[in-house]
Amino acid sequence: MIRIENLNYAYKTGAKNQKQALVNINLEIADNSLTALIGHTGSGKSTLIRHLNGLIKPDSGKIFIDDTEITAPKADLRRVRFDVGLVFQYPEQQLFAETVYKDIAFGPENMKLGADEVKRRVYEAAEMVGLSEKPLEKSPFELSGGQKRRAAIAGVLAMKPKKLIMDEPAAGLDPRGREEIFALIKRLHKSGMTMLFTSHSMEDAAKTAERVIVMDKGKIFAEGSVAEIFARGGELRKIGLDAPQVTIIADKLRALGYDIPPVYTVEQMLLAIRKIIGGKNG
Amino acid sequence: MKILNVENVSFSYSEKETVLKDINLTIEKGSFTAIIGCNGSGKSTLAKHFNAILLPKSGAVYVKGIDTRDEKRLFEIRSAAGMVFQNPDNQMVAAIAEDEVAFAAENLGLERNEIRRRVDESLRAVGMEEYALESPAHMSGGQKQRIAVAAALAMEPECLILDESTAMLDPQGRAELMQTIKKLNRENNITVILITHYMDEAVQADRVIVIDGGEIVTDGTPRAVFEDVEKIRSLGLDVPQAAELAHELGLTGVLTADECVNAVDKLLGGAGR
Amino acid sequence: MVDILIGQYLTGSSALHRTDARVKIILLILYAALLFIIKNPLSYAIFLIFTTALTMMGGIGFKAVMKSIKPLRWIIIFTAVINLFFTKGEPLLSFWKIAITAEGIDLAVKMTVRLLCLIVASSLLTLTTPPLTLTNAIESLLSPLAKLKVPVRELAMMMSITLRFIPVLAEEADRIIKAQTARGADFGSGGIISRAKSLVPVMMPLFISAFKRAEDLATAMDARCFISGAPRTKLHEEKLTPADARAGVVFVVFAAAVAAAELL
DSSP: OOEEEEEEEEEEEEESOOOEEEEEEEEEOOOOOOOEEOOTTTTTTTHHHHTTTTSSSSSSSEEEETEEETTSSTOOHHHHHHHEEOSSSSSGGGOOOHHHHHHHHHHHTTOOOOOHHHHHHHHHHHHTTTTOOOTTTTTTGGGHHHHHHHHHHHHTTOOOSEEEEEEEEEOOOOOHHHHHHHHHHHHHHHHHHHEEEEEBHHHHHHHOOEEEEEEEEHHHHHEHHHHHHHHHHHHHHHHTOOOOOHHHHHHHHTTTOOOOOOOSSSHHHHHHHHHHHHHHOO | EEEEEEEEEEEOOSSSSEEEEEEEEEEETOOOOOOOTTTTTSSSHTTTTTTSSOOOOOEEEETTTTOOOOOOGGGHHHHHHEEEOGGGGGGGOOOOOOHHHHHHHHHOEEEOOHHHHHHHHHHHTTTGGGGGSSOOSSEEEEEEHHHHHHHHHHTTTTTTESSSTTSSOOHHHHHHHHHHHHHHHHHSOOEEEESSSHHHHHHTSSEEEEETTTTTEEEEEEEEEHHHHHHHHHTTTTOOOHHHHHHHOOOOOOHHHHHHHHHHHHHHHOOOO | OOOOTTOOOOOOOOOOOOOOOHHHHHHHHHHHHHHHTOOOHHHHHHHHHHHHHHHTTTTOHHHHHHHHHHGHHHHHHHHHHHHHHOOOEEEEEEEEEEEEEHHHHHHHHHHHHHHHHHHHHHHHHHSSSSSHHHHHHHHHHHGGGGTTOOOHHHHHHHHHHHHHHHHHHHHHHHHHHHHHHHHTTTOOOOHHHHHHHHHHHHHHHHHHHHHHHHHHHHHHHHHHOTTTTTTOOSSSSSSSSHHEEEEEEHHHHHHHHHHHHHOO
């Protein structure tokens, strides 16, 4: 479980302007959940997740990971970082080693694990992200864009975190690459990991997550199940999130008087329309 | 009139693999074309042939009838086909917006008054005239890319090529940039070539060209291209949800959300209201 | 956030901002020269007042000033301490082998004021002048060297681009450090060798990114008709304006006040 209590944070720019980035955040993220944190650029979502493994210290407020308060003065942040994996945006930009294998091994080696354990974890992590053995001996820079991203994610998975947080995991990928990443997120969630990812796409959140947290101007704007959140599509569009096209189509049909619930995937929309057709014929 | 002519162009970076295979293509002046394809399809490599950043290994590219291999006319070629790139931070030379916009005009060796006029007009064309003295470092992604568009406009190009310029933007930034280039296409009669992997952007063009494995696999109106849902999917691309929905329901001629609403309304015929 | 002010010009429209960068550079050089020949404490006071006034006129906040001083604080302290303890003269206080002399105090204070004034005045130049304008000014001042086949223009361009990319790369370094920290990297402990080794995961990605950015930028410059060595024109007027004349007059008055103080 991740619990955030009354968290506040302001950027210290040094110049005259201090920018309040996070305002009185209270949140709880349950174990084994799959949560999307959505909001437009500058809403504070990246800043918030960097707090969750102690990379940023809040100005005030507390963060608990399971029963450990990581904001306590003497918190063992290194251990926290092995429990809470954080994959940055464009993580492939952090690849550095001569081979993909060595890159993935970086995390486990920092944990001071034995050579056999490191090896076991590298292969396991590579398999999880769908990299076969062959690319492991290659230089990370020879891989394709999507492969690089998955290799970088494997580097975090190899630490076997209980919780994995990903910042804009699909940014910059083409549709096929996006699909692969979201399939991976779902797979990791099924394997028992607590997953949290940020996105500015309502569609990605709708397709992948169970719960959705919406941030706007450094505050929690809304929080709930996917259905609860997307029932409020109009409000979300007002704060600069773009709704899936089907949601807009459904809204317009509803305005015409059709009995169509708020939907956010093509499948749900088809179901709603077919139900009406069924009613008409039967 | 044709502004761009691509004739039998093949290109490769190394002996091992061919990136572009025998591409033939013409672009009409004043048109708005989207070139789509997944990562590694060769779409960006093709775009870089349009202003002589890359030269074909075989075949030829003509900009306004000028062969891009004609080094003596490089300025003419490049100022006719302005280009905006993917990463807004990596294409900026200056620390102040108007200096950035002035850069190309300065390179062309224009008179000071003429540079001033072009800078002001370009900034106005992208709606950033109020930011002339601001630093792009403090701007949003969408604003930075609009400055980059203005920076290309300062060459008074007839054609604007956007090489995945929306890829690193958030939805707001993308919408901003799309609005800007559509306005330039409509009001200033600038030919637009948009390289993207966002289908909702491609839908807004007059013509969509799909590239896969270095070859043109489909070329037509967005309506025609996206009607073939299976083909687009097999290429690893998305189909706009409106088109996908229509396809599943067996409706034809649907591309936009509104068209989809009308078609579904017709299909249901008022039932369930 | 990485605290690097270079290239982080503060937008504004003060008289200081409007003064031609070439004028500012020349006046800064004269200012520095003057600063190192003065002897009278009154002159130091005039320098302090003048520099403070300029800072306020430029609309530069106290924090921005402190930020430019901070990286050099050890040099200032070191210089002050050296002067304080190692100046020969009449000891005021002495313990063991160390003596504090009146001359030492005098020199230490003077050196500190000198350094502070110099740092603040130089930061005023970079804070009120966009980097490109600054390099254009340097280029213009050095243009006589072009006759000696020194590639002044290219050097100036290189400098301005370097300045522009420093904040970008600094931010990137910060992000990479955080990302590797999230993978358990430890930058703060161990001997020199293990510390140097721990930098590889930061430096490698940073270099790769810098090269990629350089390549992107070169392409973007090509696309906008930049040809190295080709003649270019300039958007900005190189003519001096009344604001520059005023700056000159203000400086002459200041220099006269200092001269008067010296002759008193």
